[in-house]
């Protein structure tokens with residue numbers, strides 16, 4: 001069964017296919033925040049994330065003349081950002097795993113202490129997400145962090161909506177296990 | 188979750204994705220269903236923590252400089268590409284001609300194929316695989332042969348009288364040492 005693709009970017013892509021650089025710039029303006037945010041989430045280094053995000057749009061400029069409207073453009077953007085970030089990301093997450101929030105010399109008090117605890121908890125959550133198997137991690141990042149719907153996530157991950165739901169459930173269960181262990185250590 | 192234990196709806200509830208009406212329905216079910224309550228307790232904490240962490244990243248927003256940089260990269264690539272395209276076509280053409288010449292000048296099938304000197308003698312040290320490095324070289328010394336220049340000098344030797352020594356007995360292969368055919372330069 002073929003699905004009807006209604007892409008909100010279709011009109012703009014047609015203009016790009018007729019050679020309009022202005023239309024392309026409009027497309028970049030429309031999507032750059034999402035691409036940069038995802039790249040930043042996957043890559044520790046801000047400069048590298050920016051570089052990857054730009055590369056995604058350079059690739060888009062190259063690909064769009066041949067675009068056949070078989071998928072939504074944003075789906076392609078997320079897939080490409082994910083793929084380009086992958087090699088860089090592994091390195092970054094290894095680094096993140098070792099990374100600890102700054103430790104003060106003397107025992108902090110009041111708000112500062114709260115801040116440190118919160119920062120530590122965020123690092124722990126990210127490390128736990130990083131420790132998930134690839135597909136589970138992808139579903140958590142797209143669904144929970146990027147707030148994509150189940151259908152959008154399924155499109156990006158090229159799987160069924162049921163698979164997205166199942167993967168998310170598995171991921172949450174695994175994460176709660178991982179972070180439970182961490183809580184036990186804290187005690 | 189009306190009546191049944193709807194795991195997907197429970198997750199949507201935890202991720203704050205449900206409209207008020209559905210939320211109320213989930214909450215009512217949680218009150219009466221210990222099984223879903225246990226699952227909820229198990230997952231809600233991680234849901235809250237993930238949501239909190241997701242909220243910490245500031246939106247990079249729209250940035251004109253980003254757009255300018257993307258355009259610069261595209262322009263730079265457009266300038267490079269025609270040259271690369273031409274070079275690539277030349278390279279492919281050259282490779283085809285070389286292949287054709289190679290096929291035409293290939294020695295007769297019964298001509299001896301000589302193994303190259305052992306890897307360890309040819310490559311800079313850092314390029315030798317660890318295995319090859321620690322494997323004693325078992326080949327006879329071909330260096331004299333190579334010094335005479337064939338096949339590097341560009342002209343294949345006449346078959347008779349042969350300037351080549353008799354082909355040495357096949358060396359016993361040891362793990363890690365590979366037989367490589369000589370590169371023929373035309």
Ligand SMILES: [Zn+2]
Pocket residue numbers: 191192193216220222223224
């Ligand atoms: Zn239930």
